Amino acid sequence: MFDLLKKKLKSLFQKDESEKKKKSKSSKKAKNKKEPKSSKKEKPIKSTEPKKAPKVEIIEKKESFFSKLTSRFTSSTITKPQIEELFNELELILLENNVSLEVVDAIKEELIKNLEGKEAKKDQIESKIKEALKDAISSVLREPEDLVSTIKNHQGIYKIIFFGINGSGKTTSLAKLAHYLKKNNISCVLAAGDTFRAASIEQLELHAKKLQVPIIKQTYGSDPAAVAFDAIKHAEKNNIKCVLIDTAGRMYTKENLIREMEKIIRVVKPDLKIFVGESITGNDATEQARIFSEAIGIDGIILTKADVDDKGGTALSVSYITKKPIYFLGLGQNYQDLKPFKKSLILDNLGLN
Numbered sequence: 001m002f003d004l005l006k007k008k009l010k011s012l013f014q015k016d017e018s019e020k021k022k023k024s025k026s027s028k029k030a031k032n033k034k035e036p037k038s039s040k041k042e043k044p045i046k047s048t049e050p051k052k053a054p055k056v057e058i059i060e061k062k063e064s065f066f067s068k069l070t071s072r073f074t075s076s077t078i079t080k081p082q083i084e085e086l087f088n089e090l091e092l093i094l095l096e097n098n099v100s101l102e103v104v105d106a107i108k109e110e111l112i113k114n115l116e117g118k119e120a121k122k123d124q125i126e127s128k129i130k131e132a133l134k135d136a137i138s139s140v141l142r143e144p145e146d147l148v149s150t151i152k153n154h155q156g157i158y159k160i161i162f163f164g165i166n167g168s169g170k171t172t173s174l175a176k177l178a179h180y181l182k183k184n185n186i187s188c189v190l191a192a193g194d195t196f197r198a199a200s201i202e203q204l205e206l207h208a209k210k211l212q213v214p215i216i217k218q219t220y221g222s223d224p225a226a227v228a229f230d231a232i233k234h235a236e237k238n239n240i241k242c243v244l245i246d247t248a249g250r251m252y253t254k255e256n257l258i259r260e261m262e263k264i265i266r267v268v269k270p271d272l273k274i275f276v277g278e279s280i281t282g283n284d285a286t287e288q289a290r291i292f293s294e295a296i297g298i299d300g301i302i303l304t305k306a307d308v309d310d311k312g313g314t315a316l317s318v319s320y321i322t323k324k325p326i327y328f329l330g331l332g333q334n335y336q337d338l339k340p341f342k343k344s345l346i347l348d349n350l351g352l353n
Helices: 003-013 017-032 065-071 080-096 101-115 122-140 147-153 170-183 200-211 224-237 255-268 283-296 313-322 343-349
Strands: 158-163 188-191 242-245 272-278 300-304 326-330 338-340
Touching (some): 158 224, 158 255, 170 272, 170 300, 170 326, 272 283, 283 313, 313 326
Parallel strands (some): 158 272
8 A cells, every 4th residue: 555655755755876876986986097007117109199088977966856846945944935846746646646636735735834934954854844744644634533442432332334335345344343343352243234235145144154243134125224223132132232234335326325324324323334445446435435424424434455555545535535534444355454544554654754
């Protein structure tokens, strides 16, 4: 995750050391080069050939983006035009890496706020800019509360419902979370609320069997709200702490399916509404999250396939657009491949920590 974005950001800050070394070696070589000593003194022979001009090795000094930028700083005060010049190239890098335009603008505003008018020595400007970029990116991310502590401290049954489009990894993420909660001594029951997609109930049953947790199901075509209601009753009767409710994957453009979600929410009254999206789909995942959030008011996000997303801008965009935290990142196919989200994870991956 973030491989391409990290490489491009690194190239902005990286000084071209290889060119410096090349210049240094060349200068040493020229300095140490001496005429060979001869044991006998010989009379010089006049050459009839025209003298050739001495060969001069021309070394082209390549400067990194930030070297060029800082060389233009004529005073110790950072100005808005200088920040905007810096941001022109940075903006393209962010957009190429699935960071939405709204987020790019927010990062730019934060950079201007943190840098404009600041005093800095010329050799400190690069580090000042890096620190300001770190703060700007950090400001667009939302960090979640500790879910394990929240559930354990909650009075009564804690109900979590999962939404997302087909193929986003919603059911698998639900199973991963069941494994995570079980590992943290929180009992749970699964509710097979996807009564529409073929084999969805069997898929969740298989997860329940592997995880050794109970599952509540009905037949295909049943009311998903009724399945969720039965799961809550089962939890109350058996002293189970958490209910994890699967729902049918749906396109966020289908109004009738959005209305169905609203009904489930009215019946269940969930404590946490999780949107599950694919990290690799970029701005499409961001738009999905926005519409789901507007329609049903999501509380948090799980981004799947983050391990194969070398761009990584989706995490920045989804968190900023919805103003909701990312709870987990899916990093593989195994149950344990669910990593709690922290801002530091993004900053480390971008080489800004």
